[in-house]
Amino acid sequence: CGLRAMEGLICRAFLLFLTALGYSQGRTVVEKKYHWLTEDWGNCYVPQGCGDGTRERSVWCAERQTGKTALEYLCKVSDQPLRTKPCFVACRHHKDHLEWRVGEWGPCLTSDNDVAGGVMERNVTCILTSHDHVLVSMVIDDDNCLVLGKRPESTRDCVLPSRQECVLTEWSSWTPCCDLTQHRTRSVLVAPHYGAQPCPQLSEWRSCDDEDPSCESPSSSTSTRLRVEKWGECRPSWPPPKSQGGADVEEEEDQPRLWDGDFQGHADNYYKHWPQVGTQHRTVTCLDPTGIQVDIRECLSDRGEAGLPMRERACIISQDCAVSEWSEWSVIQEGCIDPNGNEWADITERKREVLRLHEGQGKSCPHLIETKETKANLPLCSHKYRWVTSKWSPCTLPGEMGLVVCGGGLQFRNITCVKAEGGQPLPPKQCQTLPPPPTVQRCEEACPRDCEVSQWAAWGPCKPHPDTCSASNDGPPRPLPRRGIRIRTRTVQVAPSAKGLGCPSLAE
Structure with missing residues (x-):
């Protein structure tokens, strides 16, 4: 360094x-x-x-x-x-404000445990709806809701149709060697379903050494050009059925029959429906260098069959989603006006179900649930519902829930939501617009108190005993005794309670 x-x-x-x-x-x-x-x-x-x-x-x-x-x-x-x-x-007074909140079942998916079956899942959570007289929606540990009963199942087995593997066409021929590369393609006939493996690659490329003469620039005066139209509508691959006499049935030509996977002609449900494989076509036109349409064979002679684009391919026939009719309107929440003047709307709901899922380019399913709210002519909540309370429990210790022998503790009571008329019990959430009565209060139990007395006072003077000093009418008075008695006392300073020890003697 x-x-x-x-x-x-x-x-x-x-x-x-x-x-x-x-x-x-x-x-x-x-x-x-x-x-x-x-x-x-x-x-x-x-x-x-x-x-x-x-x-x-x-x-x-x-x-x-x-x-x-x-x-x-x-x-x-x-x-x-x-x-x-x-x-x-959760405390004891929270019991009426606990609920299991259960979500909708999800789709039937393949199970890791059983290849032949499937599993459906949904969310299940324990919710506290009211805390410290405030409406909440708090997710808490599932153990708290076990007082309501067993936890609803969050998974269940379901039946899946047989797994549909991906079905492909054969590879097309290799294209002419242009720019020292060639490629070939294949198409999907049937897409994979129900847990099958995804389709493999649909195109391949490879290098080549001998440049094909057909790869010359299209600007040459002797070359032809191709005009390729868009793919047409996906249609069934077989012709419409014939009548017994051999004539075409005109009503059915525009309505081809489709097999839907059931021998009675209809699927049990949209999970068992089979997709329909059809065919699409497109027009490929051969043009000369001046743009005039010529016979397709001229382009074949220039390029060969492998050099022409695909004019037919497999496809999935479009099917629109099918749904059932709407159900009747059902009441989800009855509206009213709470003591604070807040308006709780009437909420009604109706549903419909999926009969068959859409396929291909068909229309997807519309909404399946509709709700509507109304705030017109709402009554007072106190005229529709009310809280009913039980008697207060004995004074207990928090946590241990044992009876208080002496000192402070808590008392609990249950509250129940009922209809104002008739007193029919209702779910607690029906009375959520009314302030709930208190369900817990402090209490006090007197502790046992023993009697407490003062110290003995000083002995009093010596006095003759009353029996010896009593006068006698039978003879002369008795002489005074040579011995007498003295008395001393004490006072009560703390009186005993009902369960305490009593006081001892106060004089001797």
Whole structure:
């Protein structure tokens, strides 16, 4: 590095750079060797017994290969998983505000477990609809809703039609060798369905050595040109049926019969419907150098059959989506005006179902659900619904739910939504427009209190006993006794409660 000052500074700086680079690379190697591991989340811990709480789990650093625990600084800090997360435990008064929210079933998909069958899935979540007298829609742990009953199933088996593999045409002939390349194509006859593998590639290219003479520039005065029209409508590949006498049935010529996968002439449902394979055509015209149409054989002589574009191909016949008639309107929510003056609209709904899915270029399915809202002539909510309360429970301790012996506790009661007229029970959400009565209150039970007395007072003076000093009419008075009695007393300072110890003697 030399001995001069400037060279020494440059040398030290270069050595520091190499050291830092080596540390960085070593650190990366160490981080790849170790990774974070976690245990399952623990139970929801709530200090007060119910309400908002936290879950915890163990997180540690370990070697990837052996799984042995390592020092935490060896793992990448930014990848460290969470150790805690918030949770919620429903209180007793939340029971009427819990519900299982169930989504619509999804399509029947192939199952990883059973090749022959399928699986349908839907979302199932536990929802708290009211918290602290405020309407909410809070997703909480499923354990809270188990008081309502078993969790609705989120998966179920379903039957899929037989898997339809992709069906392709044969490869076309290789095109003439132009620009030292050739290509060929094939088309899809039947698309894959119900879990089948996707179709393989539809075109291939390869290099070639001998340039084909037909690849000369089209500007030559002796070359012909092709005019290719758009593909026509996809039509059935077979002719319409004949009558018994051999004459064409005119009504059926424009309405070709299509097989839909069922021997009775109709599919059971849109999952079992078979796509119809048809044929498309397009016009290919041969033009001379001046643009005048000539016989197609002239283009064949210039290019050969392989040089002409495809004039016929397989296709899927278009079928529009078919749906059922609309159902009758059903009431989803009865409208009213709540005590705050807010208007809750009448909501009604009607549905229709898919009878057959669309295919090819057919029209897709329209909407299947319609709703309408009405806010005209709404009654007061208090005239339609009301809350009914039960008696308060005994004073209990939060969390433990044991009876309070003494001190403070909580009392609970149930509330039920009923019709204002007749008192018929209704789901709690029908009364969501009315403020619910409180379902919990504080209570106090007196603790047992023993009697407390003061210290004995001083002994009183010595007095003759009343029995010895009583007068006698039978004879002369009795002489005074040589011994008497003294009395002392004490007072009650704290009176006993009903369940406490009574007071001892107050005099002796």
